[in-house]
Each structure stands twice: as C-alpha cells, then as structure tokens.
Amino acid sequence: MIRNNWTKEEISAIYHKPILELIYQAATIHRQYHDPNEIQVCTLLSIKTGGCPEDCAYCPQAARYHTDIKVEKLLDVQTVLQKATEAKKAGSTRFCMGAAWREVRNNRDFDKVLEMVKGVAQMGLEVCCTLGMLTEEQALKLKEAGLYAYNHNLDTSEEFYDEIISTRTYQDRLNTIANANKANISVCSGGIIGMGESIEDRIAMLCTLATLPQHPESVPINALVPVAGTPLENQPKVSVWEMVRMIATARILMPKAMVRLSAGRVRMNIEEQALCFLAGANSIFAGDKLLTTPNPDYVSDQEMFQVLNLKPRQAYKSELAESLKV
Ligand code: SAM
Ligand code: DTB
Ligand code: SF4
Numbered sequence: 001m002i003r004n005n006w007t008k009e010e011i012s013a014i015y016h017k018p019i020l021e022l023i024y025q026a027a028t029i030h031r032q033y034h035d036p037n038e039i040q041v042c043t044l045l046s047i048k049t050g051g052c053p054e055d056c057a058y059c060p061q062a063a064r065y066h067t068d069i070k071v072e073k074l075l076d077v078q079t080v081l082q083k084a085t086e087a088k089k090a091g092s093t094r095f096c097m098g099a100a101w102r103e104v105r106n107n108r109d110f111d112k113v114l115e116m117v118k119g120v121a122q123m124g125l126e127v128c129c130t131l132g133m134l135t136e137e138q139a140l141k142l143k144e145a146g147l148y149a150y151n152h153n154l155d156t157s158e159e160f161y162d163e164i165i166s167t168r169t170y171q172d173r174l175n176t177i178a179n180a181n182k183a184n185i186s187v188c189s190g191g192i193i194g195m196g197e198s199i200e201d202r203i204a205m206l207c208t209l210a211t212l213p214q215h216p217e218s219v220p221i222n223a224l225v226p227v228a229g230t231p232l233e234n235q236p237k238v239s240v241w242e243m244v245r246m247i248a249t250a251r252i253l254m255p256k257a258m259v260r261l262s263a264g265r266v267r268m269n270i271e272e273q274a275l276c277f278l279a280g281a282n283s284i285f286a287g288d289k290l291l292t293t294p295n296p297d298y299v300s301d302q303e304m305f306q307v308l309n310l311k312p313r314q315a316y317k318s319e320l321a322e323s324l325k326v
Contacts (some may be wrong), residue, residue: 026248039284040313043093044086046291052100052143060227061100093315096128103133121146139183150180151188157204188218194238210253223264249281
C-alpha cells in the first residue's frame with residue numbers, strides 16, 4: 001500500500017529496526033514492486049561546470065570555495081549528444097545533465113539546454129536535468145522539449161538545511177519540485193548523508209519526501225564525497241550500514257520509487273553495494289565521473305554486474321512512465 005501520511009515516529013521505528021530485520025523487510029517490499037535482479041544504469045554529465053554563486057557546503061562547484069574545479073561554459077549541443085550516444089552504447093538508459101546554476105534563466109543557454117533535451121529524448125533515453133531552481137513556465141518548456149525527469153534534491157532536513165546552504169531556502173526547493181510536478185515532469189529528489197547531520201535529520205528528510213502529495217518517482221541517496229577546499233572536506237566517511245538504513249527506509253516508505261545508490265560508490269566494495277541492492281536500491285550512476293568527482297569505472301561495474309548476476313533495467317519501465325512519456 002502506498003502511503004503519504006507517514007509520521008517521523010513511524011519512520012524512526014523503521015530506521016532503527018535491527019539491521020537484518022530492516023533489510024529483510026525492505027527486500028520483501030522491493031520484490032513486490034520491482035525485479036530484484038534489475039538495476040538501472042544511468043549516466044551523469046556536467047553540461048556547465050563550476051563558478052556557481054550558491055554556497056552549498058558540500059559542493060566543489062561553488063565559486064566561493066577554492067577547489068580544483070575548472071570553470072567551463074555551457075557545453076555545445078553536439079558535444080552533449082555525442083556523450084549521450086556513448087552512454088547509451090555503454091548500456092545507460094537514463095541520461096542526466098547537470099548545470100552549476102542557482103536557477104534557470106530565460107536566455108540563450110536555456111534554449112541550448114532545450115535542444116539538448118530534445119536530442120537526448122529522441123535517442124530513447126530517459127532524459128533528466130538538474131539545473132537549480134525552476135519556474136512552472138520553464139518546467140513546461142522543458143517538458144515540451146521532451147524532458148522526462150527533473151532532479152532537485154532536498155539534500156537534508158529542513159532543520160539542518162541552514163547549516164549547509166544559506167543562499168536559498170528549503171521552501172524554494174519544495175517550490176521547484178512542485179513546479180516540475182505541475183508540468184507533469186517526474187520528480188527525482190533525495191539527499192546526502194555524511195554532512196554532520198543527525199539521524200533525526202535523515203528521518204525528517206525521508207519524512208518530507210514520503211509525505212509529498214506524490215512520492216518522487218526517483219530518490220537518490222548520496223554519501224558525501226568530501227572535496228578539498230569545501231567546508232565539508234574533513235567529514236568522516238559514513239559507514240555502509242548508514243547507507244543501507246537510508247536505502248531500506250526509503251524503499252519501505254516509497255515502494256514504487258527508483259531508489260538510486262548515487263554518490264559515494266567509489267568508497268564501497270562489491271559486497272557493500274550488494275547490501276544496498278538487497279536493501280532496495282535499484283539504480284547506479286555509471287562512468288568514471290559523476291559530475292566532477294570520481295566514480296567506479298566501466299570495467300569494475302561490469303564485473304559487479306557479473307558477480308551479482310544483475311541485469312540492466314530498460315528505459316521507461318515504471319508504471320508512471322507510460323503516462324509521462326513524450
Ligand atoms: N546546481 C543544481 C542544484 O544544486 O540543484 C544542480 C547540480 S547539484 C551538483 C546536484 C546535487 O548533487 C546536489 O543537490 C547534491 O545533492 C549533489 N552533490 C553535490 N556535491 C556533492 C558531493 N560532494 N557529495 C555528494 N553529493 C553531492
Ligand atoms: C544526485 O542526487 N546525485 C548526483 C545527481 N543527483 C545529480 C550528483 C552527485 C554529484 C557528486 C559530486 C560531483 O561529482 O560533483
Ligand atoms: Fe551550485 Fe548546485 Fe553546487 Fe549548490 S549544489 S553550489 S547550487 S552547483
């Protein structure tokens with residue numbers, strides 16, 4: 001049964017179950033809604049890198065931090081379509097384009113992004129964008145161009161948010177998600193663990209996601225990738241058990257969602273990733289780079305798929321997909 005009225009108390013009780021019990025319950029629900037041997041392979045591409053005016057404490061692309069990122073202008077449409085072709089050839093069924101923008105502006109760059117969306121959609125890939133804040137009108141334009149999903153993470157709880165970002169509010173985030181929803185674009189929204197938040201913050205974030213009028217179709221769970229020069233550069237690594245608890249709880253609360261094991265895989269071995277898949281994760285980002293940070297390479301993921309007998313999941317498979325497909 002799909003519920004949108006979860007309470008923090010209920011979520012906390014799930015999150016704190018004995019770990020094996022939690023994994024078993026999540027795995028049981030996972031099997032009712034998904035093929036447990038299928039993992040969707042997605043590719044990320046940073047189409048506009050660095051120089052971002054925001055102050056997200058985790059982010060290597062914020063202009064105010066001194067990181068190794070080289071600022072680049074928006075990529076050409078042709079370059080992006082070439083990358084999407086390569087991603088498809090390598091087995092990806094979803095292609096996500098990220099821009100280091102605070103928000104979308106109605107300018108020539110946005111027109112170029114619309115062209116990119118059109119081109120990628122024509123390849124039969126699920127097209128996703130993550131471009132910062134978005135108005136309803138802009139969401140409608142993206143939808144018209146063929147956009148299938150929009151990624152906009154809550155990142156953390158409303159209470160902890162101010163410790164991480166001061167240049168926009170939690171409500172801004174929720175408004176963008178609502179704007180994507182109004183344009184019939186499927187929502188991808190999740191968060192990051194390992195930023196110094198408490199377990200209550202993680203539970204509160206999951207509660208906000210699981211009590212949206214409609215659950216996000218896609219929920220990325222990221223482990224912080226600490227980057228030198230950012231305020232969070234010295235955060236300790238989160239244990240795999242914390243990732244497993246987040247994934248399992250997300251799976252139980254939002255049974256139909258794609259739960260994506262996102263940033264942080266470089267520091268996990270196959271056994272650890274297998275636990276995440278058992279707990280309900282059914283997607284990874286492939287390719288040796290996420291947006292700007294390292295990710296496991298093609299060969300090691302191929303090996304993982306073989307060892308774990310995983311099958312890549314086809315595009316547009318969710319129940320929602322048919323109705324949203326353009
Ligand atoms: N600029 C847009 C925005 O912030 O909405 C889109 C791109 S932004 C890089 C997309 C997401 O990447 C962030 O919301 C955050 O959850 C994730 N992210 C960024 N840096 C990260 C890091 N160092 N570790 C883990 N996740 C990270
Ligand atoms: C998400 O939740 N994780 C991806 C995707 N959505 C855009 C991004 C992770 C970025 C990690 C830091 C980097 O590579 O710059
Ligand atoms: Fe900018 Fe997005 Fe990075 Fe925040 S997460 S600094 S908005 S690129």
